[in-house]
Amino acid sequence: MRLLVLGGSDFAGRAVVEAAVGRGWEVTVLNRGRLPDPVPGVRALRGDRTAPDGLAALAADDGEWDAVVDTWSAAPRPVHDAARLLRGRAGRYVYVSTCSVYAWAPPAGYTEDAPLVEGAAADADATDYARDKLGGELAAAGAFGDDRAVLVRSGLILGPYENMRRLPWWLGRIARGGPVLAPGPRDLPLQYVDVRDLAGWILGAVEQELSGPYNLMSPQGHATMGSLLEACAEVTGAGAELRWTDPGTVLGAGIEPWTQLPVWVPPGSDMHDALHAADVSRAVATGLRCRPVAETVADTWEWLRSVGGTAPQRPDLPPVGLDPAVEAKVLGLERP
Secondary structure: OEEEEEOOOOHHHHHHHHHHHHOOOEEEEEEOOOOOOOOOOOEEEEOOOOOOOOOHHHHHOOOOEEEEEEOOOOOOHHHHHHHHHHOOOEEEEEEEEEHHHEOOOOOOOOOOOOOEOOOOOOOOOOOOHHHHHHHHHHHHHHHHOOOOEEEEEEOOEEOOOOOOOHHHHHHHHHHOOOEEEEEOOOOOEEOOEEHHHHHHHHHHHHHHOOOEEEEEOOOOOOEEHHHHHHHHHHHHOOOOEEEEEOHHHHHHOOOOEEOOEEOOOOOOOHHHHHHHOOOOHHHHHOOOOOOOHHHHHHHHHHHHHHOOOOOOOOOOOOOOOOOHHHHHHHOOOOOO
């Protein structure tokens, strides 16, 4: 198989490249070259998709591919331009989208048929994350048709090389030891996808010649807040004490779910239904397999230590994490 990855140096794109090379596929990447090529042996083309001539190297290349994988997360216009350029040179266009494209707030158990946000356009400039991502979907399907576009509506993505610092933040905090504010309830169900399982499903989708939208995250009940944080405590070996704290106390302290306490959102909220309660039966039926949470945590910890303990940060995202002083106050650890 011949694969073109638009990006291929960071997180999801890197995982796709590694998985494809591992299967013996011929892989080409197009990126700005600011980071090292993720896997030896890939063919690299250089281009900045935000520049007027950003696709020049791709236009001049005579390559053809079985599939294109695009992880673009900003204005949809670069997806529109790339898809139109490649529609006669590639078999399928896989666009890594997000469950945020659903109109807020989708109810628990929502499927791929749930209503979508309004106001998105395939060739638009930047608006907001949800409309930008839906615009990317429209661009991919507009160029390749509904029968050759694969729309990967991912949820929370975790795993090695994470550049959003969610799981790395928890690992770093728990590695410091001591009492840790663990937002409850302990059995709160989580949905996420290990980036390597995401990549594996994408390659399988190409092999199966799938098309259309797929909610791409673990089945409900695959993990809980407890299993995630307890795996962090075990792998770091720091002797941290997880102090489970009820949601009312957390919210009453003015702590923001998802950002100040990454991954966590309170049970029964619109946010929890939208982020951790999707129906993923379509993806499971087409080959999605999710590794245990302990494996995701252990491998992320190993990678994090290999890069000096600090994960890279995507420049377009705000920092995450809780101020130690706020944590101490909520846990009653402030000194008079």
